[in-house]
Amino acid sequence: MFSSRAAVKAANGAGPCIWVAISAILIDAMEAEAFGYKSQTALTNEEFFALCFCFVDDTNVMESNNNVETTGEDLLPSVQSALDLWSGGISAAGGAINPAKKAEMSSKLTLQEPSGLWATLRRLQPDEAERTLGVMMAPLETGTAQHLALREKAKNWAAKFRPQHLLCYYVLPLLKATALKTLEYVMPLSTLGRSYWVSIMSPILQASLHKAGVCRSFPRVVVFAPLKYQGLGIPHPFALQVFHHLSVLMRHSTNRTKTSQYLEANLQSHQLKTGTSFPLLQQEPTNTGILASETWLKRVWIELDSLGIRVEISSPPLSLHCANDRLLMDIFIDALVDQEDLLWLNWCRQYLQVTTLSELTTADGCSQTAASLAGQPSGHFVTNYNWPRTRRPGPSHKQDARISPGIQRYFVGTFSTERIGCNSLKSSVNGQIGAPTLLVGIWKGRPRNSVCCIFSRERNKTNMLYNMENLCSQGLSFTRSTVNRVVEFERVVASRPS
Structure with missing residues (x-):
């Protein structure tokens, strides 16, 4: 103040x-x-x-x-x-x-x-860091600003420590109680790599080791080793950072603190953004890391995965709308889609605001809906997800991404001025995985815009949901008895004169 x-x-x-x-x-x-x-x-x-x-x-x-x-x-x-x-x-x-x-x-x-x-x-620009609550932070964090700030603090500590005269057995406890505590303050938020921390600790160790009766070039493996393994007992700052990250994830999630609400919101946003079956921390960074936004949670996820540490925090799954339904991103990942292509497909999916194959197809699962062919969100499903703001991809983006013909069949002409390929979803992706030939089955939810669909209890009284546009184009007719059954979605959703 x-x-x-x-x-x-x-x-x-x-x-x-x-x-x-x-x-x-x-x-x-x-x-x-x-x-x-x-x-x-x-x-x-x-x-x-x-x-x-x-x-x-x-x-x-x-x-x-x-x-x-x-x-x-x-x-x-x-x-x-x-x-x-x-x-x-x-x-x-x-x-x-x-x-x-x-x-x-x-x-x-x-x-x-x-x-x-x-x-x-x-x-300030999004990638320009500013000291906030004692930590160098920016929306597009790279860690460079925090590294430089901590390196400068380490140099200042070393400059003030060199003229001091201490007994050798006071040096290391003093180092832990002063320099390391300064570095430890930022560790819950920082996501610096191991090499950054080695660089930060270098001036501190150069100034303190010889005062403790240890050679300045003493092997760092021994310097950072515990006392019980005949090391000097100085904790490695990278290990301390990982410990603080685990503490934040586990302590706040267990105690249901205010921070846990923000972590849960972040996890849900990442799951919607990646569009897969698993929460972010249970995914593989090599598969979906390119799909996740640059956040603190993503950087911690990659850090823990590189160390073989697995943390499981439960998060609501993405909804499937009918039997035989699948998440689009799971289909693409199983088909071993290239990372660049996967990123483009995920961009298209977010613009269309869809997560499953059934949201792109007619109710019988045989072809794409008119809305997806036109490259516009249909809004037929009541998922009520809070989607991020996404601009519409253009044809140039598709050409840049070099989408293969097999993958294009899943987004037939969606973001192009002219259709590419056929509009059948029965073809395989790269000759490895095929889409379901028929999605008709028990539907788990009702459409948001139910006037576009016809509901029936035929076929052993199972709930069958058909896209009216697709069925009418095939010249199908409906009897009065069928019309009488179209009352499931709070009102008559569609009818045709017999």
């Missing part, structure tokens, strides 16, 4: 307690005005929200919109209102926010300086 008036100074021992009392009132005011991040989980539609993230006197205020189609420009007025309320509350308490420490999404946002003047906030 920065102030030109009667604010709580940084050296005040009661400062954190005073700030907790003040920030609680400000957070209540933000909640009363309906500011904050609000969203729903991708698969179960459970609501979750967050007003801000606080650590001592450092606070991150967030603002969002429930509609994924809302652009950043449309959100700016709401962000400015939230910023005005938060900074106004701090000003009323005798403090102010330093604009130099703020990094917002647009240079159009303004904030009152400690001097009382209004300043325009800095604009």
Whole structure:
């Protein structure tokens, strides 16, 4: 907190307690005005929200919109209102926010300086990291900024440690209690590789080992080995990072904390994005890693998989709509589709907002629906998933991805100006796996737009769902007795005069 008036100074021992009392009132005011991040989980539609993230006197205020189609420009007025309320509350308490420490999404946002003047906030690119709650973070995290920041801290520690005169048996305990604790603070959020941590520890070990009576070039395998194996007992920072990641996943999921809600929402979003039968942590990064968005959870998943560590967190599965139905991405992965082709197919699937083969086909499973042939979402199924914003792929993307003719039959002319191949779904993919020749069976749910379908209890009283467009094109007729049975979906869904 920065102030030109009667604010709580940084050296005040009661400062954190005073700030907790003040920030609680400000957070209540933000909640009363309906500011904050609000969203729903991708698969179960459970609501979750967050007003801000606080650590001592450092606070991150967030603002969002429930509609994924809302652009950043449309959100700016709401962000400015939230910023005005938060900074106004701090000003009323005798403090102010330093604009130099703020990094917002647009240079159009303004904030009152400690001097009382209004300043325009800095604009950062998605891959440009900023120190937030003591950690270098960015939406498109690469780890480079965090590595450089920790490396600089390690150099500063080494420079201050070299002139000190200590007994050799005090050095290693001091190293663990000071330098390692500084590095450990960021480990729950950082996902740095082993080589990064070796680079960060290098100046620390160069300055401390010889003071402990150990050669500076002593084998690092022994330096980081436990005492019971005749090592120096200095924990490897990469191992500490992995431990913190496991702790976050297991502790929060078990205790059902607020963080567990965000982890669950992230897991569901990843499962909808990858479109497979298993939650993200049970998938193989070599198969579906290219499909997942760049998030902290994805980076931890890849890290644990490289170490042979398996963590299972239950997540709701994607729904199948009828017997013999299959998830599209499972079909493509089983067919050993190339990774680049798989990425393009998943892009098409997300734009169409489909997860299963039955959502692309007529009810008898013999051909694609008119909507999928036109490259438009049909909306016939009540999955109620919260899909991410996805733009429509064009023909150039298909050519760039080099989709093979066998794969094209699953998206027949969907994103092309002219149809490619035939519209039959009975052909095989790369000559290895064939789509079901008939999807007619017991349907597990009703369509969203039920007027497009005909429902019947024929064939041993099983629930049969037929696409009206497909059946009528074959010249089929329906008797009055059949029409009388078309009452399953809360209303008569379709009828034809006998």
